[in-house]
Amino acid sequence: xxxxxxxxxxxxxxxxxxxxxxxxxxxxxxxxxxxxxxxxxxxxxxxxxxxxxxxxxxxxxxxxxxxxxxxxxxxxxxxxxxxxxxxxxxxxxxxxxxxxxxxxxxxxxxxxxxxxxxxxxxxxxxxxxxxxxxxxxxxxxxxxxxxxxxxxxxxxxxxxxxxxxxxxxxxxxxxxxxxxxxxxxxxxxxxxxxxxxxxxxxxxxxxxxxxxxxxxxxxxxxxxxxxxxxxxxxxxxxxxxxxxxxxxxxxxxxxxxxxxxxxxxxxxxxxxxxxxxxxxxxxxxxxxxxxxxxxxxxxxxxxxxxxxxxxxxxxxxxxxxxxxxxxxxxxxxxxxxxxxxxxxxxxxxxxxxxxxxxxxxxxxxxxxxxx
Ligand SMILES: CC(=O)SCCNC(=O)CCNC(=O)[C@H](O)C(C)(C)COP(=O)(O)OP(=O)(O)OC[C@H]1O[C@@H](n2cnc3c(N)ncnc32)[C@H](O)[C@@H]1OP(=O)(O)O
Ligand SMILES: O=C([O-])CC(=O)C(=O)O
Numbered sequence: 001x002x003x004x005x006x007x008x009x010x011x012x013x014x015x016x017x018x019x020x021x022x023x024x025x026x027x028x029x030x031x032x033x034x035x036x037x038x039x040x041x042x043x044x045x046x047x048x049x050x051x052x053x054x055x056x057x058x059x060x061x062x063x064x065x066x067x068x069x070x071x072x073x074x075x076x077x078x079x080x081x082x083x084x085x086x087x088x089x090x091x092x093x094x095x096x097x098x099x100x101x102x103x104x105x106x107x108x109x110x111x112x113x114x115x116x117x118x119x120x121x122x123x124x125x126x127x128x129x130x131x132x133x134x135x136x137x138x139x140x141x142x143x144x145x146x147x148x149x150x151x152x153x154x155x156x157x158x159x160x161x162x163x164x165x166x167x168x169x170x171x172x173x174x175x176x177x178x179x180x181x182x183x184x185x186x187x188x189x190x191x192x193x194x195x196x197x198x199x200x201x202x203x204x205x206x207x208x209x210x211x212x213x214x215x216x217x218x219x220x221x222x223x224x225x226x227x228x229x230x231x232x233x234x235x236x237x238x239x240x241x242x243x244x245x246x247x248x249x250x251x252x253x254x255x256x257x258x259x260x261x262x263x264x265x266x267x268x269x270x271x272x273x274x275x276x277x278x279x280x281x282x283x284x285x286x287x288x289x290x291x292x293x294x295x296x297x298x299x300x301x302x303x304x305x306x307x308x309x310x311x312x313x314x315x316x317x318x319x320x321x322x323x324x325x326x327x328x329x330x331x332x333x334x335x336x337x338x339x340x341x342x343x344x345x346x347x348x349x350x351x352x353x354x355x356x357x358x359x360x361x362x363x364x365x366x367x368x369x370x371x
Contacts, residue, residue: 095211
């Protein structure tokens, strides 16, 4: 029984949600490029959960359904207020809040498909509200209730900033949410599927997925990209900094990918957004620095930028706190996790691989007094 470290190349399930073939990403067969340019995040969620695009009335109803379910239980807000706000990372707050939301959902342990779909709407709707409420509470502001007339992306920015966002900001967040929505069997999605394949509930699945996304080798990389750019400071310092990191055998955040070899098809959209938004806000040095790093890593190491690389300068140019970057990833990716959880329940079998035992064998037990 030979092991494959990190399960590289192992096909662990069938799925008809998203695919990566020849470095191209599709959601239910629709190119990510078309969706990023033309769609809304709500339409993409509907697509992932129903495996078809909505008709106009279905989309309108779905949008309403999401907006109607964004309000948080008072207990969750009170709980957020009780944290040590200087030390708690918003991903930890989100993980705990999602678990807590399960306590206030009467259908939490209901396993019928319709109940799971209702919970999916509630979870999708409430994640942005948790992220925004946490961000506001820690800066001493009151959480802002969602508005029923705003799109998902606009509502998130409204709840975060306490005022209506500019169109260009809404467009940027809408596109970023679309680009992060699903990605085949990435680590957090696999985590969610493993969890619910025990027939555990949907809140447990999403809570565990948030834990997996938080790590720096996965979604947590976007916050670290901005930390790196900040340390570099100016574009002319970029190459020396990167060479030093590589000489110390440190990884460059936002670079490389387990599946993509030529490049991540989402990065070009984020690169374009970064160029546009950083120029518009007079912060083009973040874009210039990022391009230098990307080119160097591609030429010298054969490692292309991944989705986390340019999302950092995009969110920074929108004035978003750096530790909210990964929570925003979760606000998007919860749509994919939920799609995969629904698909897993539909045709479930416990996920339980084997480990190749490499430890000592045939040991003789000696009682504690004689060791
Ligand atoms: C949304 C997402 O999750 S996208 C990924 C976000 N994560 C990051 O950006 C973190 C930085 N990147 C990485 O750590 C990796 O590229 C991963 C985790 C994304 C993929 O990793 P794996 O497929 O497991 O590749 P692995 O880590 O084994 O690396 C293979 C080789 O490339 C090198 N390498 C891979 N990524 C990087 C990097 N970002 N910087 C420097 N070297 C790298 C490794 O050091 C290793 O070199 P070696 O063979 O000489 O030891
Ligand atoms: O697929 C992966 O391994 C990581 C990734 O890019 C994602 O989750 O979007």
